[in-house]
Amino acid sequence: MPVFNNYCNGKWTGSESGETFEVRNPADPDDVIGEFPSSTADDTRDAVDAAVAAQAAWEDTPAPDRGAILRRAASRLESRSDEVAELLAREEGKALPEATGEVGRAVGILYYFAEKALDLGGEVKASSSQDTRLETKTEPLGTVGLITPWNYPIAIPTWKLAPALVTGNTVVLKPASRAPAVAHEVAKCLDEAGLPDGVLNVITGSGSEVGGTLTTHDDIDAISFTGSTVVGQQVGETAAADGKRIQLEMGGKNPTVVMPSADVSTAAEIVSDGAFGGTGQACTAASRAIVHEDVYDEFVDELVAAAEDISIGPALDVYDMGPHVSKSELEGTLDYVDVGVSEGATLETGGSVPEAPRHESGYFVEPTVFSDVSSEMRIAQEEIFGPVVGVIPASSYEEAVTLANDTKYGLSASIVTQDLSEAHQFADDVEAGVVKVNEKTTGLELHVPFGGMKSSSSETWREQGDAGLDFFTTSKTVYLNY
Incomplete structure (x- = not known):
């Protein structure tokens, strides 16, 4: 049986508990996709510590260099797209053409945000003072927690990861327990592309142990969640009470x-x-x-x-x-x-x-x-x-x-x-x-904002495109009198 480990501080490791769970093919439950760590709160805290320790150096890395890592990861994922699509189809059950399209979407997202890295930085504005330079400076939030669903198990993690990483944040990702394998494939591609240790950490396990720890951890600066409305509202209330920035995309009718x-x-x-x-x-x-x-x-x-x-x-x-x-x-x-x-x-x-x-x-x-x-x-x-x-x-x-x-x-x-x-x-x-x-309700372009209204969303920050970059950044305004 294939064994999948957590990705923490640049290493592939099991849970301290030694406990695991199986993921099976929903078309044939006798087909075991693999065994994954049932991670604990301590495992999650270790991942957060690794991300916090790596954040300053990652922020200091020039944005074009961060983008180059995403570009190399995209190339690696693209070269493996057939095998990753088959893995996605086996673990989630999605028809192979749909799985292939989703993997292609993840590749496109990585390439897109790799190029957006060239535009990061800020803006210069006109000042009302004669000898003043007025500019904005864009900075990452710090360390962010991403909680993603099983129905688009590579596209959604990637469209959160890519803007978070390229803007200089470090990340702890909790993929859905029903379909976590393809998120590991994205982590492998980023690791092979030269992502520094600790910048990305992938932890599998229950929502209460892993997700709950991320949502309440003092060193997590933002939470981006996609999933059910009931769970999302709970995550949002807890994270907002701790002063975290939140991005919630939830159900629809x-x-x-x-x-x-x-x-x-x-x-x-x-x-x-x-x-x-x-x-x-x-x-x-x-x-x-x-x-x-x-x-x-x-x-x-x-x-x-x-x-x-x-x-x-x-x-x-x-x-x-x-x-x-x-x-x-x-x-x-x-x-x-x-x-x-x-x-x-x-x-x-x-x-x-x-x-x-x-x-x-x-x-x-x-x-x-x-x-x-x-x-x-x-x-x-x-x-x-x-x-x-x-x-x-x-x-x-x-x-x-x-x-x-x-x-x-x-x-x-x-x-x-x-x-x-x-x-x-x-x-x-x-x-x-x-x-x-004159189009179906499903299907999204990767470079325009995505998000809902009412109970479908926190209505705080949109995902994808420039809106995705906005969520993971903050800005300073600098007055320079020369």
């Missing part, structure tokens, strides 16, 4: 609005891709289709056909949709199917475990479509995190927007329309941090 001017077949394809890609295990997944009554019946038929056309199977066999990441996630989705039926929604297709021989041992579920859904139903309000979409009728644009906003979440939203006025109006009216027109 994302709508796609379909208007009468839309091509219905195209609209169904957009919703299908957004709802069922990644087995629906995305915070930006489309879980509500709000459809104008003039095209409602046609849309339901098209969406059902699209769902039933999706092939389901083990990720490495290149099916369209893989399994849930765990038995508990599968059971949660099946429970919500029962909830939808009990609430009176019409189960149009799916909602069961498929019965082919290839599905016997894994955590597979069929893509699921409900019609006759109303906004007060639990399946229209609660995040399911599975391949389930509810279709809600609307009689007008105004009602559709009201329904789209009728949830505590506000992460991603889209509209399918050929009416330019509706498209612009929707961007103004919808309560979401990401708004798309």
Whole structure:
């Protein structure tokens, strides 16, 4: 069995406890990906100490030199992309083409922030005094804790790591216990690229032991968290009470609005891709289709056909949709199917475990479509995190927007329309941090801000692009009278 260790102060070591946990392939639970340390609070404190000790020298390293390390790491990851994608597909269950795309995304993020290193430093401003030079100086926060989820186990750690490192921070990363192996691959690439000891530390283990220690440690200056709303709010409250800077990206209940001017077949394809890609295990997944009554019946038929056309199977066999990441996630989705039926929604297709021989041992579920859904139903309000979409009728644009906003979440939203006025109006009216027109709710460009509203986010600092750099830095204003 492969054994994975923590990466602490430039060395690969186990936990002081000697205890481990296994990660298994959700398509075939007999396939053990590896054994990982069940790290303790003391292990985590050791990692923080290493990061603090390394911070001053890393901050003093010229930003272009920091960027060069990221560039070399990107090249190494790119050269291994096929094997890393296979590892990702095995440990998380994501279909191989999706896993390959995610690894490519991580490579792109490293290259992007490597180039951004050339622009770091500050700005010179005009002073109202004749003999004064007025400038800003950008500095890192210090040592930061990153807590990342299992559903994008290489992209999300990388889009937090890259801006944190390139701006001169040192890092302790806690990857999700369900899919930690690919985060280790990023650490290996950075280590081989020449990252100094202690600058990055990767610690696996429980949220209470590792995450809790990071959140409360006096020497952690900021926490960036992506995960569930319940856990994120707890992390945010604890970290903020200690005066830490916080960045929280959490759940979603994302709508796609379909208007009468839309091509219905195209609209169904957009919703299908957004709802069922990644087995629906995305915070930006489309879980509500709000459809104008003039095209409602046609849309339901098209969406059902699209769902039933999706092939389901083990990720490495290149099916369209893989399994849930765990038995508990599968059971949660099946429970919500029962909830939808009990609430009176019409189960149009799916909602069961498929019965082919290839599905016997894994955590597979069929893509699921409900019609006759109303906004007060639990399946229209609660995040399911599975391949389930509810279709809600609307009689007008105004009602559709009201329904789209009728949830505590506000992460991603889209509209399918050929009416330019509706498209612009929707961007103004919808309560979401990401708004798309004639596109699925999932999928993000790496160089623009990402984040949500309401319970989807702390609404403090955005991720990615220049916004990602802003979170990990602070600035001084310098008045130089010559």
